[in-house]
Amino acid sequence: MRFLPQIRVLGKMSRKVLLISFQHPDLVRGGQQQICYELFAALKKTQLKPIFLASMQKDILPGLFKGGAVITGFDGREAEFLFLTAGYDHDWHRNREPWRLEIFEEFLRGSKPDVIHFHHFMDYGLEYFAAARKYLDSVGGRLIFTLHEFLAICLAEGHMVRTFDGSLCNRASPMRCHQCFPNKTPEFFSMRTMWAKHHLDMVDTFVATSLFTKSVYVDWGVRAEKIIHIPAGHREFPGRAGVASSPGQPSGKRNRFGFFGQLIDSKGLLVLFDAIRALRHSGVSDFTVDINGANLEFASSEFRQQYEAFCTEEETRAKRGVRRVRFNGMYDVADLPRLMADIDWVLVPSKWAETFLMVVSEAFLFGKPVICSNIGVMLERIQDNINGLHFTVGSSDSLASVMKRAITEADLWDRLSANVLPPPTADRSAQLHMELCY
């Protein structure tokens, strides 16, 4: 394929930026879609004209599908669209229904973006990069890809966690991937990598929201100079500083913990549940835990069973006395001030390395120290004993010990909270994208 020379038109203020997201955060909560949407909302305040295209699978909300349509509007909102997808091949990350790509190409020609910014290729396909590249070469535009997860590298849901023992994977290779998926040959993984790299080579600039993510992709073979580091931005809340400095409970105790995120295996909730049991077993019961989140339907059946079992345990316990663990369900970003007001600490027991962790930004936004697993991007964002506390990943005993310290150590919360810095704002992130990518 011959690519036309890149033409960058700086200062052309009416440029259109097509942001491509895996799902819409108003339909399915998740970090990637939230980050992408925050950027979209921030860009709307600039001279650029952003367009937000979010994928949707039929089995989630079949009523959104319209016969013969692949791209439709979204709830009457301006510049927000849904890409109605089917036929996705998760092994190869390609779409088995080429007619959807033809309509995507038609959408590009019709909407005329100057920048196409993928935040995900899942639900679309890596070959959509080729279509985008072809279109952009005809208009002198730029192709941007923000790296969320490690899907191009790792077949295990892009988490780089070994399937047979849950340990972290520090390097993908055909042989190692074959160990994780013995029914797939090393050759399959070689070819899959060739397919992925071929299409990622078409990207002008990669955005890594963390240095950790950048390092993983550089180790895998993406040229370092093609990846720029722009932390994801979060919308601002009026008066957040006041919340951060709130004194907590009248008793002065800092014994209220909160989990925010998806209720799926990789987020480490079961480690938290075991830690709660261990704490009680050791005689510590004067604490509360709020579980805020959704997407339990995407968790494994084993996880769901254990989750339900814990809920039942807590329900029984609550009937006998005070409710210590609350399951608050799905939350919206707008709910954060209220939810954060009820907790002191944010728990992040993730079992995989993560790539940014919007929940850390949300915690910092409200001055909450974070208790997190001691791996991956968490090491980058949270400094142990400075603005949060680390525990050994996957260890409920370690988490219980750290939670006990958080509850009992005098002035610990105040000291750590004082070191929490506000996270990058969405406006700042948008500005960096405009300066460095678009």
Added chain:
Amino acid sequence: MRLHEFDEDCYLLRYPDVAQKVRSGQLRSGRQHYIRYGFSEDRQAGVGAQAVSAIECGFDALKMTLSGAVFASGWINDVNAPAVRCIIGSPEGTARFEIGDIYRHPREDIEALLRSRARGEHGLWIFNSSLGPLKPSDVDVSLYAAEGPLSKIRSRPELITDAEMRDLVLGFFSTRTGRNLQHADVSDLERGLGNEFIELNRRIVRNNKRVGVGKFGPKGRRVTKSLVVCLYGAPEFLPLQVALFSQSARSGDAEFVFVNNSPEHNEFLEREAKQSARLYDVPVTVVHTGENIGFGAANNLAVQHAGSDRLLLINPDVFPKDADWMKRHDDFASIRDRKIFGARLYYNDGSAMHAGMHFVRSSVVDENSVRKELLSTEHFSKGFPDWVDDVTTTRIVPAITGAFMSIDRRHFERLNGFDEDFVFGHYEDGDFCLRSRAAGQPIWYCADVKLWHMEGKGSKNLPSHDGAKRLNRWYLTHKWSSLADLNGGNEVFAANPGARQNVP
């Protein structure tokens, strides 16, 4: 009962008292007995629905095709009176299989069933590719010993297609068990089975080299290289190859010609070809066959739709390793005597997969110490590091793999392409190289052209393919074993005029 329905064999098998009198001369025939006594005694004179048999036997499968191929398999306990003839009778006529046409093999299940009986080749099967056009009707299958009838059964054969028949019998051939099996294979193939397979396959190839051709991508572009790929069972390789090869330097004057040996993927491949041609800006042609006509025939068919004078025959699981491989290819191909050459192929682990091939003679021996020769091909330095001399040295070699062959089109056509009598795949590449050498063209291995080969991952493998591999190995041996030095230079062919006669 009408007299013309009387069946002598069944009557004697069913009524041993009558058979005894016929053998002793008291009666001229069973028919005479039926007229005089049997009718009034209400004896059964026709074939009937139940098998009649003097021995223990049974048929597991009876299959036929409308074009006249037949296959029957079963078992027989004929240690005391060995079966020497099988007759299949139908309203259209009768087919006789003499002892040389009846294939035998041990069956452990029957040996277990018969327990204390003597071990022997209780398995029995027959296969004929061309009995002539048949109608789906009942047939009588009779087995005879030298002394007389052994059993008779009337059955309606299952009607299948020629391709199903080929796959079934080759699968049966590959999965049968036995002692000194390789020797038994060669013996059976030599005494007629090989020709029956080849004849049936010819008919399949002849009848299925048709169907449609889809052409996609840029029109009117000057094409100097045709990447010809035979797909079977793994259509996902089309977009992968187009994407990766189109990224190679100097790919701007290349086209892809895919030939599809899996008709069930036609629709999928048309869509993929259309999309890939558009996305990666390269001409893509898809040629559909009606059945799996095999690697050789499919490539021959695809070449007819190629638009250039240089053919790069590539397996679906071959991918570029170096971005400039095509430039190096073009440079090498531009030298005058490089009518045909192969490339340095790598396994995905980085070790050498191909650096040329050579021929190997081996022999197989039966329980009577009778030897039979078999030829095969082996790769030089397969699995070795890529810095050993064989891998790094561009040179003339006895043969190259069909996974990647760069061939001058006129040379390919002068040799009539691959020999289509090699069924499915295997060994047609070695045969083509021998024919090239016999025609005076050396086979080159070019160490500078480097590609990946995910060997065996580009297609599915079935028992019938293993059967075909055995058949093809025998066929290669049949064609070339008379040539004394298969790995020598072209002077070998000059000194062996007989070898040239093998060239079609």
